[in-house]
Amino acid sequence: MDNALIRLTADGLTQPLLFAVQGRYYIKADNTAILLTDSGCFAEAAETLFMSFFIFSVSYPPQLSNFYYFFERLLKVDGCARKLFEFFRTLESL
Numbered sequence: 001m002d003n004a005l006i007r008l009t010a011d012g013l014t015q016p017l018l019f020a021v022q023g024r025y026y027i028k029a030d031n032t033a034i035l036l037t038d039s040g041c042f043a044e045a046a047e048t049l050f051m052s053f054f055i056f057s058v059s060y061p062p063q064l065s066n067f068y069y070f071f072e073r074l075l076k077v078d079g080c081a082r083k084l085f086e087f088f089r090t091l092e093s094l
Helices: 002-010 042-055 062-074 079-093
Strands: 017-021 024-029 032-035
Touching: 017 042, 024 042, 042 062
Parallel strands: none
Antiparallel strands: 017 024, 024 032
């Protein structure tokens, strides 16, 4: 696991991110691997990754923002959730 975290950090990948080791899914957040015990398939793991941006109150990586905005529409994330997310980010910057 430590080697996977070192490699992901060395590659400069933005957090949070999803990765798999030996068939188990993890989210890397704050340089920590969080095992997704309830994610039995990639689709569930990807949905958890998407939710983690809201949970950790972080922006989408710029190079993937259009993908995540599409994902928002696909999952029917309404404007209230997005505005709440942006409100908390504004509070953090104060």
